[in-house]
Amino acid sequence: MTVTRTQVGIVGGGPAGLMLSHLLRRAGIDSVVVEARERSVIESTNRAGILERDSVRMLVDTGVSDRVLTDGHEHRGINLRFDGVNHLVNFQDLIGASTWLYPQTDVFIDLANAHDRDGGDVRFGVQDTDVADVTGQPRITYTDAEGTAHEIRCDILVGADGSRSITRAHVEGHTPYFKEYPFAWFGIMCEAPPSADELIYAHSERGFVLASQRTETVQRMYFQCDPHEKAENWSDDQIWAEMRARIAGQDGFELKEGPIFEKTVLPFRSFVCEPMRHGNLLLAGDAAHTVPPTGAKGLNLALADVRVLAEVLERHFGGEDGALDEYGPRALRRVWKAQHFSYWMTSMLHSVDGATDFDVKRQLGELSMVVGSERGSSYLAEAYTGWPED
Numbered sequence: 001m002t003v004t005r006t007q008v009g010i011v012g013g014g015p016a017g018l019m020l021s022h023l024l025r026r027a028g029i030d031s032v033v034v035e036a037r038e039r040s041v042i043e044s045t046n047r048a049g050i051l052e053r054d055s056v057r058m059l060v061d062t063g064v065s066d067r068v069l070t071d072g073h074e075h076r077g078i079n080l081r082f083d084g085v086n087h088l089v090n091f092q093d094l095i096g097a098s099t100w101l102y103p104q105t106d107v108f109i110d111l112a113n114a115h116d117r118d119g120g121d122v123r124f125g126v127q128d129t130d131v132a133d134v135t136g137q138p139r140i141t142y143t144d145a146e147g148t149a150h151e152i153r154c155d156i157l158v159g160a161d162g163s164r165s166i167t168r169a170h171v172e173g174h175t176p177y178f179k180e181y182p183f184a185w186f187g188i189m190c191e192a193p194p195s196a197d198e199l200i201y202a203h204s205e206r207g208f209v210l211a212s213q214r215t216e217t218v219q220r221m222y223f224q225c226d227p228h229e230k231a232e233n234w235s236d237d238q239i240w241a242e243m244r245a246r247i248a249g250q251d252g253f254e255l256k257e258g259p260i261f262e263k264t265v266l267p268f269r270s271f272v273c274e275p276m277r278h279g280n281l282l283l284a285g286d287a288a289h290t291v292p293p294t295g296a297k298g299l300n301l302a303l304a305d306v307r308v309l310a311e312v313l314e315r316h317f318g319g320e321d322g323a324l325d326e327y328g329p330r331a332l333r334r335v336w337k338a339q340h341f342s343y344w345m346t347s348m349l350h351s352v353d354g355a356t357d358f359d360v361k362r363q364l365g366e367l368s369m370v371v372g373s374e375r376g377s378s379y380l381a382e383a384y385t386g387w388p389e390d
């Protein structure tokens with residue numbers, strides 16, 4: 001067995017774990033990251049695509065990469081589509097902020113490259129990861145691809161190991177807050193030009209549609225489906241027919257269609273683990289909370305967590321007593337705002353089995369109120385582009 005000593009052991013090498021390790025290295029704190037998946041698997045998995053303003057700043061200002069500014073696309077608003085008409089919510093006009101379309105996969109690639117460049121210790125493709133002694137001197141144990149056992153001894157352990165976290169179970173006595181939704185999203189990647197300048201979030205009685213984008217020739221779209229839906233049961237023609245029916249409206253707007261090269265059903269739920277800390281174990285990102293995808297808050301919340309976490313760890317290692325106590329309460333304030341925002345966008349835009357005419361008319365009333373009021377649409381703009389840090 002090999003033994004490594006480090007200040008911070010990080011389980012999970014997705015964007016949260018890698019960004020934390022990057023920020024710590026800049027602060028002179030050493031860390032080791034272990035990740036069960038191979039780097040090539042993460043680099044080829046499609047995830048969400050929208051970055052808040054502060055997430056973009058974090059990538060650029062901390063020297064990860066400025067590729068987001070050259071390869072990403074600034075989006076100055078979104079379209080809310082209902083009653084067959086698109087309504088632009090213009091974030092720039094309302095509050096002077098934008099978001100950037102830059103896929104999570106690219107954020108991961110930039111972070112992994114930054115670690116290569118800066119000599120970070122990131123171990124991909126590890127097996128049988130376990131943690132112990134989280135209230136004393138924490139340890140991570142794992143087996144590498146050759147079958148050799150490894151142990152990492154650290155002062156602080158961070159669980160950034162995603163929604164199926166193994167570290168979360170070590171937060172003794174935590175309360176898991178859950179909400180299940182009676183639907184999921186069917187996500188597709190297709191070869192087509194963008195359908196509009198801005199993303200379209202569409203309400204229809206047949207269910208929600210989101211027309212997002214990737215490049216000039218590749219688009220990402222989602223439509224609401226049953227949580228038990230099997231992606232392989234849908235042909236391209238069936239998918240486009242359903243999307244067409246949901247988008248159809250008096251303004252004659254149509255989605256640009258093309259060959260579909262990926263189909264996946266995405267889970268849909270809200271979850272928060274409180275507290276986010278037990279002794280010397282701190283959780284970050286999806287390990288501590290999951291939001292429904294509507295509004296693309298997941299990655300942005302993970303990056304906001306590690307921004308706070310890196311700051312308190314720097315103060316902790318600088319000798320400040322009690323710095324770690326601040327982490328959970330500060331992170332959770334933003335988490336619950338994002339839970340509300342994602343829930344609100346979801347409930348305003350999705351159809352629920354058994355909804356009455358009253359329910360549908362009420363949703364349309366809410367959408368009219370949001371787009372018809374500067375204060376209503378500014379609320380959406382502030383939440384979508386990301387709140388300033390508390």
Ligand code: DHB
Pocket residue numbers: 047048049050199210212213220293294295296297
């Ligand atoms: C994307 C995903 C989202 O959940 C969202 O609200 C906007 C965009 C995307 O994958 O592009």
